[in-house]
Amino acid sequence: MRYYSTRNKNESVNFAAAALTGLAPDGGLYVPEEIPLYSAAVRSSLGTMDYRDIAFETIKPYVHGEISDTELTDIVQSAYPFAAPFIGVADRFVLELFHGPTAAFKDFGARFMARTFSRLRRGESKPLHILVATSGDTGGAVADGFFEVPGISVTVLYPKGRVTPLQEKQIAGLGKNISALAVEGSFDDCQRLVKAALSDTGLKKKIALSSANSINISRLIPQAVYYAAAAGKAFAGLTDPPGEATPFSRNEGGSLPPGTREAASHPPLRGSAPATPPGLPAVLCVPSGNFGNLTAGLYAMKMGAPIAQFIAATNINKTVPDYLDSGEYHARVSQATLSNAMDVGAPSNFERMAAHFSWEEMRKIILGVSVSDEETKKTIVRVHGETGYFLDPHSAVGWMGVDKIRAQNKAGGMPTGILCTAHPAKFSETVEPLVGPPPVPRSIALAMEREVHSQTIPAEVSALIEILKDMA
Numbered sequence: 001m002r003y004y005s006t007r008n009k010n011e012s013v014n015f016a017a018a019a020l021t022g023l024a025p026d027g028g029l030y031v032p033e034e035i036p037l038y039s040a041a042v043r044s045s046l047g048t049m050d051y052r053d054i055a056f057e058t059i060k061p062y063v064h065g066e067i068s069d070t071e072l073t074d075i076v077q078s079a080y081p082f083a084a085p086f087i088g089v090a091d092r093f094v095l096e097l098f099h100g101p102t103a104a105f106k107d108f109g110a111r112f113m114a115r116t117f118s119r120l121r122r123g124e125s126k127p128l129h130i131l132v133a134t135s136g137d138t139g140g141a142v143a144d145g146f147f148e149v150p151g152i153s154v155t156v157l158y159p160k161g162r163v164t165p166l167q168e169k170q171i172a173g174l175g176k177n178i179s180a181l182a183v184e185g186s187f188d189d190c191q192r193l194v195k196a197a198l199s200d201t202g203l204k205k206k207i208a209l210s211s212a213n214s215i216n217i218s219r220l221i222p223q224a225v226y227y228a229a230a231a232g233k234a235f236a237g238l239t240d241p242p243g244e245a246t247p248f249s250r251n252e253g254g255s256l257p258p259g260t261r262e263a264a265s266h267p268p269l270r271g272s273a274p275a276t277p278p279g280l281p282a283v284l285c286v287p288s289g290n291f292g293n294l295t296a297g298l299y300a301m302k303m304g305a306p307i308a309q310f311i312a313a314t315n316i317n318k319t320v321p322d323y324l325d326s327g328e329y330h331a332r333v334s335q336a337t338l339s340n341a342m343d344v345g346a347p348s349n350f351e352r353m354a355a356h357f358s359w360e361e362m363r364k365i366i367l368g369v370s371v372s373d374e375e376t377k378k379t380i381v382r383v384h385g386e387t388g389y390f391l392d393p394h395s396a397v398g399w400m401g402v403d404k405i406r407a408q409n410k411a412g413g414m415p416t417g418i419l420c421t422a423h424p425a426k427f428s429e430t431v432e433p434l435v436g437p438p439p440v441p442r443s444i445a446l447a448m449e450r451e452v453h454s455q456t457i458p459a460e461v462s463a464l465i466e467i468l469k470d471m472a
Contacts, residue, residue, distance in 0.1 A: 001062050003030040003217060006355040015063050016120045019113075019218035020128070022211030023198045029348065030217045031355050035302040036061035038228075043304045046232025051083045052076045054232070055225045058303065059112075062221050071119055079111040084226045085240040086233045086417065089389050092402060093417035095230045095284075099245050101443050102170055103423035104341075105293065106141030108226060109219035114145035114152075116218055117210075121151060129471065130154045131197055132212040133190035135289060136163050136341035137422055140170030140447075142212040143178045153177040154212070155468070157190040160456060162340055166426050166448060173450025180452075181467070185459030186334045188346050191290075196461040203465055206472040214292025215348050223296035226419075227284065228305040234415040235306040237278030245441040247390035247424050276415040283411040285311035285418045287398040289342030291320060291349040293419070294366070298356065301365070308414050311367045313401025315339045315376070320350060321368030327359045338373045338430050339393040341422070367411060369404045371397040379403075380434050390424040390431060390438040 007028030100107025160182035172180035331346035
């Protein structure tokens, strides 16, 4: 497979070059020259295949000729000791993407990426330095994924005062080969600084750099896997049992899932799996900020996963929903919200979406909707009161997004799922005052014991470059 820049289709590179450099020399994002198709046998089996087998079949054509089948098998087996339960709650499904070590969907991309980088750099003597901008969860997942990986160091940039205390401990609490910079600005500032550093020719002569944001294609491709797995289950009329970190107040049997701490007493689960017949493609609602997650879903759809449409649910940073309405793209300054990981006014991955789809094509497969903080809080309260299920603010944006689309008489009659992108215990500052404390997975409890070690810098490219030069 070859990859070209979104800004220049005339020059292409292999997977290793696209992954290890992150950003194309012209500042564009790498995209595959084609989206491969699942075989008929794989398409018909997505609902019953093991998650790691779907990962192998999804990723294989993108790395063909560079990572052997045996090596890829080892990578996916090591990366995914956890799964993504697809369960029914009330009148819809939820795809729980928070059963990994940092309790957020970013674990799926970051863990594959770390293991892949280690494989691709085997035999290299020059250390690699990874830069990553985060609005919340990416930084923690990348830090965890690359922690103590030989020959690779990571610097995470995050907006000072705009991440939760837990997120900051996950980002800046590991030490060793992981360093953290608190930027006096927004996520968009962090992202701008990272892109500028990656494009700085003088800096690149001193230090080998790469990125770990969803601008990196090696983080994006593995995220397509959980879309295929969920859509396959919906098409087959199947669901999973709740997982260890599933945030119900209580199981139907009256007990909490194993591995979680006791939550305050609330009404037992009253929701149930929606009755949808098998054989229908799914509508999947994606809480969206930088739009890497939804882009991965578009790849899964093009590969043949049974997906009918997507709902792009944003908070008030609604650059893409406005584009879907008008056909005009206007990046803007981001605004702080309760769903802080989605506080993005200039989503990088829109460039990839536009490389694959015209405005007319996007409008047919993506329904845009935005949700306010007040609506987010009301949704957390309502869903918990009706079902006993805890939502984090981002997943609540997704839940309310489905409600709004259904109110417009769109996306009806098909199995509808919401990507729950983070465990509610990661956002206890918001969730607990509304509905009481959610059960706390062990991974989060351990992270809360860490101490934060970070350096504050102004939102200036020169400040970042000076720090990186000192690390060289």
